[in-house]
Amino acid sequence: MDIVHAFSIDNIRFIIEGFYMTLKVALISIILSFIVGCVVGTLRYTKMPVVSPILGIGVELIRNLPLLLIIFFARFALPDIGIKLGPMNATIVALTLFEGAMIAEIVRSGLLSIDKGQIEAARSSGLGYVQTLWHIVMPQGLRRMLPPLVSQFISLLKDTSLAIVISLPELMHHAKIVIGQSYSYTMPILFLVAVLYFAVNYALSLAARRMEARIVQ
Structure with missing residues (x-):
């Protein structure tokens, strides 16, 4: 084990x-997958005819495929239909689709967990369906969604490491x-990598706890 040379400046x-x-790809993918997951999860919760069943099929299909397969598909299969993506964009697309499907289920489950009595009370007080969803269901659902979302x-941040198979310089x-x-160099470098992953993920966990505490208040 050569710590001195392993930790050279270069x-x-x-x-x-x-x-x-890694952070760049993870941040972009988190934002995009959260948006996709919220939209898809909410649409599935509303049980819109035709739309909800189709989205449900898509979510189940993606959730039951290996992320590695989706990464390969985005990088090597899409060019066959004229969509050429570099390693970074292919990784972002794959992570957005996969994690978006996971988040969609978290959002749908969070919304379904709200007591129907509150919804009926809001509707009977004169609030429309969208107003009830936005002002009553969403705020309470978010509180329950936060831990699984974090x-x-x-998981998304850690999953960026799978992009090594398509030579993403992460x-x-x-x-x-x-x-x-x-x-x-193996031991010191892998130790450094572990520390970096842990630092970011632990920071995310702490931030989530503080956000959850504020929402509860």
């Missing part, structure tokens, strides 16, 4: 560049290159 800089790519975001990809310089 190696550390290279690892940080990969970490930046867990899903943490954290694990750069770590693999550094380790390839010398076998003695």
Whole structure:
């Protein structure tokens, strides 16, 4: 184990560049998948004719496919129909679809968990369906969705490492290159990678706890 040379300035800089790519892809994917998940989950909750069943089929199909397969599909299959995506965009598309399907179920379950009596009371007081959904159901549902949503975001961040198979220059990809310089770098570099992943995911967990506490208040 060669800690001194493994943590050279060049190696550390290279690892940080990969970490930046990981955070960039994760952040974009989190935002997009959250939007997709909220829209799809809400539409499924409303049980719109035709739309809800079709979305349900799509969600179940994506949820039951391996994320790795979806990444390969976005990178190597879409060009066959004229859609060419680079490693970063292919990863973002794959993560958005996969995590969006997961979040859609979280959102739908959160909305369904609200007592129907509250909905009926709101409707009888004169609120329309959309107003009831926005002012009564959504605020309470969000409180219950927050823990599983954060867990899903943490999973998304970790899942970016799968993009190593399509040569996305993210954290694990750069770590693999550094380790390839010398076998003695394996332990210190992997330890550094673990620390970086843990730091971000733990920060997400802490932020979620504070947000949940504020919502409860």
